[in-house]
Amino acid sequence: MTTTAASPASWSELLGPRYRSATVVLAGGVGLHAVNIFLTTSLLPTAIGELGRESLYAWSATVFMVASVISSMTVSRLLTHRGALGAYLFALAPFFVGTMICAVSPTMEVLLVGRAIQGLGGGLLAGLSYAVLREALPEQLWARATALVSAMWGVGTLAGPAIGGLFAQLGLWRLAFVALAVVAAAIALIAPWALPRTERVRGGEPVPAMSLALLTLATIAISVAGILGNRTQMLVLIALGVVFIVLFVAWERRSHHRVLPQSTYTRASSLKWIYLTIAVLASGTVSEAFTPLFGQRLAGLVPFAAGFLGAMMSVGWSVTMIFSSDISRPRAQTAATIAGPVVLAAGLLVTAGLWRDDAGLGTVILWAGALAAAGAGIGLAFPHLMVAAMRSSDDEQEGAKAAAGLNTVELIAMAVGSAIAGVLVNLGAPTILTSAQLLFLGLGVIATVGVYTAYRATRHAAATSPASPRTVA
Numbered sequence: 090m091t092t093t094a095a096s097p098a099s100w101s102e103l104l105g106p107r108y109r110s111a112t113v114v115l116a117g118g119v120g121l122h123a124v125n126i127f128l129t130t131s132l133l134p135t136a137i138g139e140l141g142r143e144s145l146y147a148w149s150a151t152v153f154m155v156a157s158v159i160s161s162m163t164v165s166r167l168l169t170h171r172g173a174l175g176a177y178l179f180a181l182a183p184f185f186v187g188t189m190i191c192a193v194s195p196t197m198e199v200l201l202v203g204r205a206i207q208g209l210g211g212g213l214l215a216g217l218s219y220a221v222l223r224e225a226l227p228e229q230l231w232a233r234a235t236a237l238v239s240a241m242w243g244v245g246t247l248a249g250p251a252i253g254g255l256f257a258q259l260g261l262w263r264l265a266f267v268a269l270a271v272v273a274a275a276i277a278l279i280a281p282w283a284l285p286r287t288e289r290v291r292g293g294e295p296v297p298a299m300s301l302a303l304l305t306l307a308t309i310a311i312s313v314a315g316i317l318g319n320r321t322q323m324l325v326l327i328a329l330g331v332v333f334i335v336l337f338v339a340w341e342r343r344s345h346h347r348v349l350p351q352s353t354y355t356r357a358s359s360l361k362w363i364y365l366t367i368a369v370l371a372s373g374t375v376s377e378a379f380t381p382l383f384g385q386r387l388a389g390l391v392p393f394a395a396g397f398l399g400a401m402m403s404v405g406w407s408v409t410m411i412f413s414s415d416i417s418r419p420r421a422q423t424a425a426t427i428a429g430p431v432v433l434a435a436g437l438l439v440t441a442g443l444w445r446d447d448a449g450l451g452t453v454i455l456w457a458g459a460l461a462a463a464g465a466g467i468g469l470a471f472p473h474l475m476v477a478a479m480r481s482s483d484d485e486q487e488g489a490k491a492a493a494g495l496n497t498v499e500l501i502a503m504a505v506g507s508a509i510a511g512v513l514v515n516l517g518a519p520t521i522l523t524s525a526q527l528l529f530l531g532l533g534v535i536a537t538v539g540v541y542t543a544y545r546a547t548r549h550a551a552a553t554s555p556a557s558p559r560t561v562a
Contacts (some may be wrong), residue, residue: 123245
C-alpha cells in the first residue's frame with residue numbers, strides 16, 4: 090500500500106525474546122477487553138436471574154459501549170502525559186476495579202456501574218494497544234503486530250461465550266469476573282518489563298472538550314436507539330446521533346484542539362479515507378450479534394452450535410488477517426486493501442440470499458462458509474489500513490493520535506452499525522427470515538461503499554508516508 094514501507098519481519102522476530110513480552114501485553118489488553126464483552130453477554134442471563142431488574146438487561150452493553158467510546162477519545166493525551174507504560178497501567182486500573190465491582194454487585198444497578206467503569210478501562214486498553222505499538226515495536230513489525238492484536242477480537246468471540254457459558258452453567262458467574270480481574274492484574278505485573286518508558290510531556294494540548302462532548306452525545310443517542318423497541322423513536326435517535334457526528338466533524342475541521350489528527354481534515358491526506366474504510370469494515374461485524382438468533386430460529390440449532398455460527402465471521406477475519414500481514418509488496422497491499430470491502434460485501438449479500446426457513450445441515454454449512462468469507466474481506470484489508478494510519482505522519486504526537494483514533498473510529502462505527510442493524514431487524518419483524526435477509530442485505534450495501542473509500546485511501550498513501558521506516562532500540 091506504500092512504497093516506503095520496509096518488508097515485514099518474520100513472526101519469529103515478533104514473538105522472539107526481544108519483543109515477546111511487549112507483544113503479549115499489547116495483545117493481552119485487547120484480548121482481555123474482547124473476552125470481557127462476549128463473556129459478559131453469556132453471563133448476563135444468569136446474573137439477571139439472581140439480581141433481578143430484567144428491564145435493565147440491554148443497558149449493560151449500552152453503558153459499556155458509551156464509556157468505551159468516551160475513554161478511547163482520550164488515549165493520545167493519556168499517552169502524551171503519562172508515557173507508554175504509565176498510560177497502560179492507568180488503563181488497567183479502571184478495568185480491574187470495574188470488573189471487581191461486577192463480581193460483587195448486589196443489584197443490577199451496581200453491576201451497571203461496574204460495566205461503565207470496565208468500559209472506561211476497556212476503551213483505553215484497546216486504543217493504547219495500537220498507539221503504544223508504535224512506540225514498543227519497530228516499523229517492520231507493525232503489520233504483523235496489528236494483525237495479531239486485532240485477531241484477539243476473534244479470540245474473544247470464541248473464548249468469551251465458551252468461558253462465560255461454563256461459569257454460568259456451574260452457577261459461578263461472579264467467579265468469571267474474578268478470573269478476568271486476575272488476568273488484568275497479571276498483565277499489569279508484566280507491563281513494566283515489557284513496555285517502554287517513553288517521555289512524558291507536561292501541559293501539551295488542552296482537552297478538546299467540545300469535540301468530546303459532541304461525539305459523546307452522538308454515541309449516547311445512537312447506542313440508546315439500538316435498544317429501543319419503538320421504531321419511530323429509534324429512527325429519531327439515530328438521526329440525532331448523525332447530526333451530532335456532522336457537528337463533530339464541522340467543529341474538528343476548524344478547531345485547533347482535536348480528537349483526530351489534523352491531517353484527517355486535509356484534502357491531500359489519505360487518513361480520512363483510511364478511517365472511513367475501517368468504519369465500513371467494522372460495521373459489517375455487527376451482524377455477529379444476530380446470527381446466533383437466526384441460526385436457532387431458522388435451522389433449529391442448539392445455542393452452543395448457534396454461537397459458533399455467529400463466530401464464523403470473526404474466525405474468517407482473524408485467520409485471514411494473519412496471512413494478509415505477510416503481504417509486503419506495495420501493489421499487493423493496495424490490491425488487498427481494495428479487495429477487502431469487495432469480499433465483505435459479496436459474503437454478506439450471498440448470506441442474505443442463503444437464509445431459509447427450516448434449513449438443513451447443508452444450508453447451515455453454506456451459511457458458515459459465506460460468513461467466514463465475509464470476515465476474510467475484513468482480514469484482507471485491516472492490517473494495511475492500520476499500518477497506513479500509523480505511518481500517516483512523521484510527527485510523533487500526530488502519529489500517536491492517528492493510531493489512537495483507530496479504536497475510536499471502530500467503536501463509533503460499531504455503535505452506528507448496531508443501531509442500523511436494530512432498525513433493519515425491526516423492519517423485518519415479526520418474520521425472522523425477513524429480518525435476517527434485510528439485515529445482511531443492508532450491511533452488504535454499506536460494505537460496497539468501502540470499495541470507493543478503500544480506493545481513495547490507497548491513492549495518496551505513498552505521498553503521506555514518512556520517507557523511511559522507524560526503528561526501536
